[in-house]
Amino acid sequence: MGLTLFTYLAAAFAAVAALGVKGRGGGVRAFRIAAFSGVAYAVLLATGYLLSEDYRAAALVLVRLAAAGAVTSYLAFFRLAVGYPYAKRLVALDVALAAVAGAALWALVFTDAYLVDLKRFGYDFVRFEGSYHAALSIAGAGIGAAAAVTMAARAAVVSSRVYRQHLAVMALGLAGSVAWGYALAIVAPTSTFLMGAYPLSAANALFSVLAASYAFSATRVFQARAAVKAVAAWAVILLAFGLPLGAAVGMAFLLRGAAPATAVLLAAVGFAAAGHWAESFAKGRLGSGHDEASREDLEAAIAHLDLSTGRESVLGELSGIMGDAFGCSWFATLSEDDSGGLRRIYPEDDDALVAAPGSPALEALAALERRVVFKTDVVADEAFAEQKPALLAFFEALGAEAVVLAKEGRRVVGAFAFGPKRSGADYDALDYAAFDAVHGKLFVVAYYARHVARESLLETVEQEIGLADQIVRSIQQHIDPIAHPGVSVSFRCESPRGLGGDLFDSVRISEHRWFFVVGDISGKGLNASMSMVILKSMIRTLLKEEKDFVKLVSRTNAFIKERLPRGTFFSGLFGFLALDKGSVYFINCGIPAMFFRSPGLDSAVEAQGDGKMLGFVKNVEPFLKTRKLALPPGSRLLICTDGIVEAESVRGERYGKERLARILGENKGSSAAETVDAVVKSASAFAGGRLDDDITVVAIDYEGLPKEKKR
């Protein structure tokens, strides 16, 4: 009975794997028929075996149907072997295979040619075979073997390496299935020794279905080293834990110490709990720690690029770093030019427009949600179906195998292209993880390349500060100004050294709604600027994806915690101005001061409430509170970062919030811009003309919607 249980579990596992395949491309239909016929085979045969002791007639029908299921599954695998990975219509083949399936169904189920009767006495299983049992069995297995051989043969000739691997994996899985099924379903019942293993025969669907599921979901090649590592990790789990647990549960079951359901439940809970431990143990011992260390080294190398040496030199150095890390035969940097197209700027002697503005390639890149794309992904991943021709043409034009994109929302600011590996290997999942890990740092270089002009210009600007200042100013100016008849917004964002980590950004969401963020990313100088550049871009990208305000902030927090240098945090405020509702919704993430002055109040009041800064904990969502503030016409908001509030006089006094409130009171009749100027002047004078920290001051005056626009 235990073996039957195993077959049921194998069927369930295979069904789950098959259901997990989401593709719509070539071969998926054949795969589904093959997978679910295989699952049906397992369930029918196991049930027939169980019933064959007391309900022979029903058992006979079920086992005959099971055989038909197995043949259908092999026929569908054969169809998959011939067509994969393309979606070509092969009508003649489909008709022929359907005819064979129909004939097999008739012969196996409605005649005595395959099976005449069966009977089980406890563990003894007796099968009365029909006159053509051997011939039909060999023919059925032969179809499966032919499918496996076809897959292997196609694996040898297909040009795409990723499809080659898919076909090879499917061939191996199917060959294993056929061998297992033949040995246990055909040979075992004739042997006294192996007869008891008969119900296990139908578990064979697991191998072929898992292998094909892998092929339909994997879009990258795997390297032998990574595959061996993964197999070794699973072997550790199996040997150290799976086998002892299985033995213990089996013994409990046999000794009647546990009912079948209890045994399965115990096994599942135990395996889930200890499997987790075993997996982390295996990974720790088998080397993924080494991969993480390499990624950290790579990240550090890119972070330490000296931007003051000029664009050509920076990109040259980056090319060396990438060549060492990934073994690529060449490396190129593309940058957005003034027309909005993508131009190759490194190597410099190869200045060429790679994607013109509005070209299908650029549109396809703009539409991508991913920032790291391998050519193998484009070839094999259904998610790229729409953009496939344009993206493939882009990869072909470059001769590249991998591309890392630097995007701000949809806009492609730059891209890094990687040529084939010197070893001839393909880019694999480990490379993907490494690209993904260093994306933030690469983004900064892309921004640098976009905004810092050629070497000749560099001679006219100061070195480090001048360069970074160009970037910061360019990015700071790149906002959607809040231009609306019902509101007047003014801001100043300055740094004592010309570059800093303060940030103000606004994005138009709809006619009356604007998103804005104001704050300070920790660190000073160039590092803070880099973090600010990355953060601003990331928030804009997340805005496109995330409609939930709290989740947007929470994902920003996760990005800071996981991607920005250790010790980086953000103190500020995220807001949504709903001008049609006369409200502002905001989440305080540690902004030191947000004052609100209503026309009906004499004095300004603090409105920010408590807040938690971002970058301290992995999941900040439970700590975030969205607040709403109604803005009557004539009201004003004044938001400041800590550079103002913490400004110090020569005597060591803090500027503080009281002075800020007083300035706000004194400027009741002034415009938003005049008020911002007044705050900056006051704080600067207080600090003896020298502000130590980056400062940002934002004033938002709400006038109310113009009457004709009110609903």
Add this chain to the structure above:
Amino acid sequence: MTGISVEVVERGAWTVLTVHGPINSYTHNELQEKTMRHAGRVDMAVDLSGVSSMTSAGIGVLLAAVEDAAAAGKRFVVVAPSEVARLAIESTGFSDHFPTVPSLKELPA
């Protein structure tokens, strides 16, 4: 006082950094350099009783030190923060990230 001084002494199992003066964007480099030299390598205590002001630059240095220590399995504590240092730490909303003891005598063994 516009400068900062950071003294480093060994005290039992702990390396104690005693900070005097304001921690801001001009002065935090010295503290950063010394915390980076020790964080994650030894059990580190940072005495902030003599801190006259602290901006986000100082919080950033402490946060990096806390994270380095946690990653390496070492201990990190803040000792006797002055009022302004305490307020700066509280402004993050995550004071519990910075374990604090009231004096050097209270350092765990």
